Amino acid sequence: MLQWLPENVSTFGQSVDSLFYAIYYLTLVVFILVMGTLIVFLIKYRHQEGKRAHYIEGSTTVEIVWTAATTVIVFGLAMLSYPQWNNIKSPTQFPENPDVVVQVSGKQFNWDMTYPGPDNEFGTDDDLELENELHVPINAVVHIRLTSVDVIHSFFVPQLRLKQDSLPNRFINVWFEATKAGRYEIPCAELCGFGHSGMLGYLNVHTQENYNAWVQERWPQ
Amino acid sequence: MHDNEHASHHHEESFIRKYIFSLDHKMIGKQFLIYGLIMFFVGGGLALLFRWQLAYPERPLPIIGASQQYMDEGEVVTGADRMWENIYESEKEEWLEVNMPNGVVEPAFYNMLFTMHATIMVFFVVVPILVGTFGNFLIPLMIGTRDMAFPILNMLSFWLAVLAAIIMAIGFFVPGGHAAAGWTGYAPLSADPQWTGVEWGQNLWAISLLIQGFSSLVGSINYITTIINMRAPGMTFFRLPLVIWSLFIVAILLLLAFPVLSSALALLIFDRLAGTTFFSATAEGGGDPLLWQHLFWFFGHPEVYILILPGMGIASELIAVFSRKPIFGYRSMVYAMIAIAFLGWIVWGHHMFQSGMRPGLGSVFMTTTMLIAVPSAIKTFNWLGTMFRGSIKFTTPMLHGIAFVSMFVIGGLSGIYMANTPVDIFIHDTYYIVAHIHYVVFGGSLFAIFGGIVFWFPKMYGRYMNDVLSKIHFWLTFVAFNCTFFPMHILGVGGHMRRISNPMQYEFLQGFEGMNIFITMSAFTLGFAQLILVFNFFWSIYRGKVAEQNPWQVTTLEWEAPTPVPHGNFGQIPTVYRGPYEYSVPGEENDWIPQAQPEHAPATSGD
Ligand code: HEM
Ligand SMILES: [Cu+2]
Ligand SMILES: [Cu+2]
Numbered sequence: 001m002l003q004w005l006p007e008n009v010s011t012f013g014q015s016v017d018s019l020f021y022a023i024y025y026l027t028l029v030v031f032i033l034v035m036g037t038l039i040v041f042l043i044k045y046r047h048q049e050g051k052r053a054h055y056i057e058g059s060t061t062v063e064i065v066w067t068a069a070t071t072v073i074v075f076g077l078a079m080l081s082y083p084q085w086n087n088i089k090s091p092t093q094f095p096e097n098p099d100v101v102v103q104v105s106g107k108q109f110n111w112d113m114t115y116p117g118p119d120n121e122f123g124t125d126d127d128l129e130l131e132n133e134l135h136v137p138i139n140a141v142v143h144i145r146l147t148s149v150d151v152i153h154s155f156f157v158p159q160l161r162l163k164q165d166s167l168p169n170r171f172i173n174v175w176f177e178a179t180k181a182g183r184y185e186i187p188c189a190e191l192c193g194f195g196h197s198g199m200l201g202y203l204n205v206h207t208q209e210n211y212n213a214w215v216q217e218r219w220p221q
Numbered sequence: 222m223h224d225n226e227h228a229s230h231h232h233e234e235s236f237i238r239k240y241i242f243s244l245d246h247k248m249i250g251k252q253f254l255i256y257g258l259i260m261f262f263v264g265g266g267l268a269l270l271f272r273w274q275l276a277y278p279e280r281p282l283p284i285i286g287a288s289q290q291y292m293d294e295g296e297v298v299t300g301a302d303r304m305w306e307n308i309y310e311s312e313k314e315e316w317l318e319v320n321m322p323n324g325v326v327e328p329a330f331y332n333m334l335f336t337m338h339a340t341i342m343v344f345f346v347v348v349p350i351l352v353g354t355f356g357n358f359l360i361p362l363m364i365g366t367r368d369m370a371f372p373i374l375n376m377l378s379f380w381l382a383v384l385a386a387i388i389m390a391i392g393f394f395v396p397g398g399h400a401a402a403g404w405t406g407y408a409p410l411s412a413d414p415q416w417t418g419v420e421w422g423q424n425l426w427a428i429s430l431l432i433q434g435f436s437s438l439v440g441s442i443n444y445i446t447t448i449i450n451m452r453a454p455g456m457t458f459f460r461l462p463l464v465i466w467s468l469f470i471v472a473i474l475l476l477l478a479f480p481v482l483s484s485a486l487a488l489l490i491f492d493r494l495a496g497t498t499f500f501s502a503t504a505e506g507g508g509d510p511l512l513w514q515h516l517f518w519f520f521g522h523p524e525v526y527i528l529i530l531p532g533m534g535i536a537s538e539l540i541a542v543f544s545r546k547p548i549f550g551y552r553s554m555v556y557a558m559i560a561i562a563f564l565g566w567i568v569w570g571h572h573m574f575q576s577g578m579r580p581g582l583g584s585v586f587m588t589t590t591m592l593i594a595v596p597s598a599i600k601t602f603n604w605l606g607t608m609f610r611g612s613i614k615f616t617t618p619m620l621h622g623i624a625f626v627s628m629f630v631i632g633g634l635s636g637i638y639m640a641n642t643p644v645d646i647f648i649h650d651t652y653y654i655v656a657h658i659h660y661v662v663f664g665g666s667l668f669a670i671f672g673g674i675v676f677w678f679p680k681m682y683g684r685y686m687n688d689v690l691s692k693i694h695f696w697l698t699f700v701a702f703n704c705t706f707f708p709m710h711i712l713g714v715g716g717h718m719r720r721i722s723n724p725m726q727y728e729f730l731q732g733f734e735g736m737n738i739f740i741t742m743s744a745f746t747l748g749f750a751q752l753i754l755v756f757n758f759f760w761s762i763y764r765g766k767v768a769e770q771n772p773w774q775v776t777t778l779e780w781e782a783p784t785p786v787p788h789g790n791f792g793q794i795p796t797v798y799r800g801p802y803e804y805s806v807p808g809e810e811n812d813w814i815p816q817a818q819p820e821h822a823p824a825t826s827g828d
Contacts, residue, residue, distance in 0.1 A: 001714060004714045074592070185728055191407065194332060195328065
């Protein structure tokens with residue numbers, strides 16, 4: 001089933017995928033065991049003339065065993081996930097000194113990208129605003145200041161394994177590092193009105209040379 | 222033992238007293254059932270409309286029979302036009318050009334469709350049937366009493382639900398269309414008409430849910446009081462059937478959870494009509510959109526367990542009865558439900574992992590959510606344990622019980638993916654969630670409901686449902702259900718967002734067109750299969766085979782009452798001598814001992 005996952009092109013995407021696979025195999029095994037048991041029981045213990053059910057009220061030992069086993073498994077999963085989650089979403093854990101900082105603002109029904117320009121400060125003359133086009137270099141740490149001007153939107157790049165709601169009047173930071181050049185879609189994943197379907201931006205991951213050329217073109221020295 | 226002196230209850234009642242403003246818990250239960258079935262068709266019809274759009278985006282619906290829907294749609298298209306006029310005046314021409322073909326489900330209408338589909342299914346189908354029907358019908362009968370503690374409140378509860386449904390229905394016809402912000406009504410989208418163009422639709426949505434909340438509140442007070450105070454002699458708490466336990470716990474959850482929704486709805490109405498800014502994020506207002514999400518999910522997660530617990534209770538009855546065995550670990554089943562009821566209050570944040578809530582909180586909520594998977598697993602194992610070394614009869618209710626367990630396993634396991642914060646980053650707000658919801662609520666609750674209807678029908682109406690039709694309905698539903706909803710997991714893994722009207726607008730979703738078509742065809746089959754249920758239901762009320770008093774040879778008290786059950790239920794209130802699941806007790810002649818059978822008395826047969 002997991003071959004349907006879009007290709008992963010971010011550094012942390014691999015950890016998301018590994019967890020996805022781990023849970024997939026785990027649940028698959030549980031599913032097969034439970035369903036297998038069920039089917040065996042249904043066949044073996046079907047009603048037969050002259051055969052009576054056995055009066056069994058339960059077993060404390062068995063209850064304790066399966067409660068403990070389930071608890072251990074789900075907590076094991078949780079333990080595996082904390083660091084990955086923090087790595088992706090906790091601002092304190094982000095790689096420092098980003099190569100690129102961009103503000104992305106959701107607006108019914110577009111993504112507005114704002115680059116701070118060479119002075120690295122937002123709100124100055126050299127800021128660059130682009131509609132629905134995000135340009136970043138490959139293998140570089142990108143920080144995104146996510147916000148919105150109207151309702152809640154959600155910044156989703158399937159190939160980066162990144163999704164984050166954007167909220168009006170708040171700035172939420174996310175980061176990523178793309179590992180493959182290309183043009184990827186940025187759908188909005190949170191219902192935001194009648195134009196929600198089709199609210200779509202593009203992430204352009206450039207090779208370093210192409211990115212430099214793009215910067216050169218935008219902010220000629 | 223059955224005919225009786227309880228004459229005062231037997232006087233002839235007027236038609237209105239008996240069928241409309243009835244105070245009898247059984248009639249109110251049946252009223253809720255009819256109500257739920259009608260709303261089930263409304264909600265299902267809406268779903269089929271938007272499924273059409275998903276499979277064949279932008280193509281007009283064929284005018285097959287469903288001309289009514291077609292006409293509705295024509296209207297809504299004009300409503301949407303007005304909306305665009307207000308908001309994007311200059312773009313109107315272009316809009317007309319692109320979207321005018323009549324009969325096409327255009328995006329604003331699409332949003333309204335799925336919003337109302339979910340709202341109706343959750344608040345007007347599953348809760349009314351599980352809690353309203355089974356709660357009302359079963360509680361007095363199974364605990365051995367003559368009626369609810371507060372019959373007039375009970376009637377009020379039903380008629381408030383009718384009022385809520387009428388108000389909800391009016392919303393479809395107001396200018397601007399009905400609510401279109403999702404059943405979760407996230408603010409600020411829902412809080413200000415400027416974002417959606419929906420004016421009174423959203424207000425009526427909120428008002429209707431407020432009233433539905435009152436209805437549930439009144440009902441739950443009644444259930445709690447009745448179960449605590451009116452159990453038959455000998456009916457201790459640990460002799461209650463599990464379905465009564467589940468309804469008891471659900472009543473407490475309803476009592477505590479609904480006021481939270483009501484407060485949130487009241488604030489939403491203030492925001493919309495009185496200019497407050499509780500949920501809007503303007504700098505000067507001081508409100509916060511996330512406040513809505515916290516309130517909604519603080520209610521919403523207990524609510525989803527309200528949707529499943531009675532289903533678990535019903536399934537437990539069916540599995541014990543038709544395996545002819547005691548429930549494996551009766552007490553552990555009860556404790557698991559209590560654990561779910563407690564833990565249900567501290568997991569709401571798992572709906573908000575990607576909402577902008579602090580990531581640290583995400584980890585906390587992942588932990589509690591993982592915890593709540595444990596009692597769910599325990600229950601599943603106990604159902605298997607109940608079948609172990611049983612003598613399983615594959616009656617139609619049992620088929621539904623088995624379906625419940627297997628579908629719940631899938632829904633529970635898919636919950637683990639989403640509880641896992643890093644994985645949820647990818648699958649949040651995709652069809653994976655939609656698949657999960659439907660495996661637990663349709664695969665779980667609805668199969669339990671169907672099973673419960675077939676099982677208790679003989680007690681409700683004194684007749685059997687036609688078994689051939691019931692079996693056809695079961696198998697068609699089971700297959701079509703899985704064909705409809707299983708592939709949605711795959712869509713979710715592919716990143717297919719939920720709540721989008723046209724997946725073909727996205728490059729990365731191009732590969733899913735065929736799957737969407739397949740899902741839609743399965744969904745239509747699924748919808749069609751439900752017609753069989755309804756036909757069978759009404760046909761059997763009048764024409765079904767007449768049922769004996771206790772056709773399935775069940776131990777619990779409702780089967781002690783004569784069929785059809787008279788006003789007042791029992792001739793003489795039964796006394797309870799044992800637990801509810803005394804099946805296949807060694808050394809007994811029959812493989813079941815009724816709860817009301819005195820110790821050491823000769824076993825009675827099922828008359
Ligand atoms: C093993 C137990 C379960 C776990 C671990 C679990 C976990 C979750 C999680 C984490 C979400 C949020 C996913 C997201 O939006 O990203 C979710 C959504 C949901 N769950 Fe469950 N769940 C479980 C059982 C149930 C049950 C029993 C029901 C109801 C009968 C249920 C109904 C829902 C619904 C309706 C939603 C979606 C709400 C929405 O966004 O519209 N779940 N579940
Ligand atoms: Cu959106
Ligand atoms: Cu939840």
